[in-house]
Amino acid sequence: MSPSYFGYNLPVIHVSRLRKVYETGVVALDGVDLDVREGEIFGVLGQSGAGKSTLLRCVNLLERPTSGTVTVAGQELTSLDLAALRRARQRIGMIHQHFALLSSRTVAGNVAFPLEVAGVPRRERATRVAELLDVVGLDGKASSYPAQLSGGQKQRVGIARALAAHPKVLLSDEATSALDPGTTQSILALLKRLNAELGLTILLITHEMHVIKAVCDSVAIMREGKVAEAGRVADLIATPGSLLTREIFPLPEPAPPGSVTVTFAGQAGEPVMSSLVRRFDVDVDILGGSLEDVGGVPSGRLRIRIDGGKRAEALDYLRERGLVREHGPEPVDARQPEPETGAETVAEEAR
Amino acid sequence: MSADDLLPALLQATGETAQMVFWSALLTLLLGLPLGVLLVATDRGGLVPAPAVKAVLGGVVNVGRSLPFIVLMVAILPFTRLVTGTTIGTVAAIVPLTLGAVPFYARLVETALRGVERAVVEAAQAMGASRVRVVARVLLPEALPGLVAGLTVTVVALIGYSAMAGAIGGGGLGDLAIRYGYQRFDTTVMIITVVLLVVVVQLVQSLGDLVARRLSHR
Ligand SMILES: Nc1ncnc2c1ncn2[C@@H]1O[C@H](COP(=O)(O)OP(=O)(O)O)[C@@H](O)[C@H]1O
Ligand SMILES: [Mg+2]
Numbered sequence: 136m137s138p139s140y141f142g143y144n145l146p147v148i149h150v151s152r153l154r155k156v157y158e159t160g161v162v163a164l165d166g167v168d169l170d171v172r173e174g175e176i177f178g179v180l181g182q183s184g185a186g187k188s189t190l191l192r193c194v195n196l197l198e199r200p201t202s203g204t205v206t207v208a209g210q211e212l213t214s215l216d217l218a219a220l221r222r223a224r225q226r227i228g229m230i231h232q233h234f235a236l237l238s239s240r241t242v243a244g245n246v247a248f249p250l251e252v253a254g255v256p257r258r259e260r261a262t263r264v265a266e267l268l269d270v271v272g273l274d275g276k277a278s279s280y281p282a283q284l285s286g287g288q289k290q291r292v293g294i295a296r297a298l299a300a301h302p303k304v305l306l307s308d309e310a311t312s313a314l315d316p317g318t319t320q321s322i323l324a325l326l327k328r329l330n331a332e333l334g335l336t337i338l339l340i341t342h343e344m345h346v347i348k349a350v351c352d353s354v355a356i357m358r359e360g361k362v363a364e365a366g367r368v369a370d371l372i373a374t375p376g377s378l379l380t381r382e383i384f385p386l387p388e389p390a391p392p393g394s395v396t397v398t399f400a401g402q403a404g405e406p407v408m409s410s411l412v413r414r415f416d417v418d419v420d421i422l423g424g425s426l427e428d429v430g431g432v433p434s435g436r437l438r439i440r441i442d443g444g445k446r447a448e449a450l451d452y453l454r455e456r457g458l459v460r461e462h463g464p465e466p467v468d469a470r471q472p473e474p475e476t477g478a479e480t481v482a483e484e485a486r
Numbered sequence: 487m488s489a490d491d492l493l494p495a496l497l498q499a500t501g502e503t504a505q506m507v508f509w510s511a512l513l514t515l516l517l518g519l520p521l522g523v524l525l526v527a528t529d530r531g532g533l534v535p536a537p538a539v540k541a542v543l544g545g546v547v548n549v550g551r552s553l554p555f556i557v558l559m560v561a562i563l564p565f566t567r568l569v570t571g572t573t574i575g576t577v578a579a580i581v582p583l584t585l586g587a588v589p590f591y592a593r594l595v596e597t598a599l600r601g602v603e604r605a606v607v608e609a610a611q612a613m614g615a616s617r618v619r620v621v622a623r624v625l626l627p628e629a630l631p632g633l634v635a636g637l638t639v640t641v642v643a644l645i646g647y648s649a650m651a652g653a654i655g656g657g658g659l660g661d662l663a664i665r666y667g668y669q670r671f672d673t674t675v676m677i678i679t680v681v682l683l684v685v686v687v688q689l690v691q692s693l694g695d696l697v698a699r700r701l702s703h704r
Binding site for chain 2: 231239249
């Protein structure tokens with residue numbers, strides 16, 4: 136580990152200008168930059184074929200990038216020889232969509248595998264395996280074979296195995312995509328707990344928004360081999376017109392004339408709508424909206440139309456509360472200039 | 487053949503067959519297993535990609551597989567003499583038996599290894615396992631039931647081939663059946679050897695199936 140790593144705010148995973156062109160000519164990664172901070176859960180979201188798996192496999196160099204660099208825990212993996220790379224990989228855990236367990240080994244044997252690779256003596260291995268099975272809630276299953284386990288239990292074995300050699304980071308390739316909703320929740324909860332208790336940094340890829348909502352601190356949205364948007368989930372939700380907001384709280388686009396779209400996170404306490412009606416003598420019409428739990432915070436996006444009375448003042452009132460995020464076009468008969476009231480409440484014209 | 491001569495003759499022939507099959511099966515395992523591993527490892531995208539090596543090995547295996555055993559046996563007589571100093575007898579028969587069975591078993595090994603999930607191999611590599619470890623601790627153990635099933639099929643084939651080898655002086659049950667049962671019209675000897683061969687093949691197959699099943703945890 137290079138000394139620079141111990142500085143704060145340096146990313147644990149740093150991916151720079153990564154390109155991957157397969158022999159078939161497919162450009163799977165087209166200049167990807169990614170920074171994963173220590174201790175966070177970073178989600179990469181994208182549709183099938185966006186290049187998510189390729190990106191993840193480039194992080195531990197299962198796939199050689201065509202160009203660009205990958206740095207994990209201060210070590211530039213792309214410049215290592217094979218022996219050094221193997222040592223570095225021992226500190227990078229990985230879990231897989233279809234578990235990738237050894238069917239010929241028991242649960243304990245599977246979890247012991249990375250310890251054997253790391254040269255841990257037999258007795259210590261046994262202790263560590265017991266400890267890990269306890270952590271993932273699988274004690275009592277040590278001598279079962281993977282074929283005798285449910286999907287959720289198999290993924291717990293996968294997680295125990297990935298954690299065995301005390302990795303700094305955990306890579307997850309669609310780890311819950313093969314599981315039913317209930318099991319998915321319990322596996323996500325386990326990942327969240329490991330993140331909190333062990334300070335484990337997790338880079339996960341998924342095509343499911345609910346995974347991002349449930350556990351991710353940061354997100355990158357991938358499209359056609361590029362990162363289309365990246366940042367902290369909380370920040371992106373507070374950013375007018377961000378891709379994330381649109382995807383988490385889908386509303387029909389384009390917004391109808393005269394409509395106002397309000398995004399809020401955890402501010403549902405005050406009776407905003409009734410205040411509007413009382414104070415500004417306007418008619419408020421709800422056109423659509425959606426509410427979601429994002430990282431445990433009730434959040435939502437609401438599209439309303441405000442007509443009559445003191446419409447402009449009503450909009451100012453919403454802005455003052457930091458609620459107006461996006462505007463539809465002004466209604467034709469009531470067009471009047473909108474006063475700019477600072478960066479925080481920048482209104483975006485829907486196009 | 488008189489009843490007094492029959493038993494010792496049968497015992498001796500059975501012993502010779504067992505000897506031929508045992509040694510050639512052992513050599514086949516020792517040579518065919520690494521060859522099968524190489525066929526898989528040298529794949530493009532394999533552990534040690536080497537398309538040229540793969541093409542050569544594949545070609546050699548195919549030649550070996552396409553020769554009828556009886557032709558192979560005769561064709562390599564000079565080689566057999568070089569190795570064993572003779573071209574007849576039980577020991578000499580082991581050479582063509584092995585050469586015939588190695589390509590056969592190597593293909594079965596290849597098939598069994600290809601049945602191992604790619605993701606499992608990658609998972610091991612992602613944990614920092616070396617290529618040797620991947621072969622020894624992942625590929626071979628994961629494919630073990632298939633490797634045993636393949637070896638069973640190979641042993642059964644070797645029992646059949648060994649009867650042919652008997653015809654050029656290798657001894658064994660096949661030799662006995664031909665010399666007495668066929669050439670001297672001794673129906674009793676013929677029936678007994680046929681029954682013996684069938685029973686032995688059945689036993690080998692059942693044993694192989696049992697072991698393969700025990701080893702499989704899928
Ligand atoms: N081994 C490969 N060889 C050639 N093309 C590949 C390979 N793996 C992935 N691709 C292609 O690269 C693109 C990105 O794939 P992938 O990274 O698997 O996307 P995702 O995980 O987001 O579904 C796809 O067009 C896919 O077909
Ligand atoms: Mg994928």
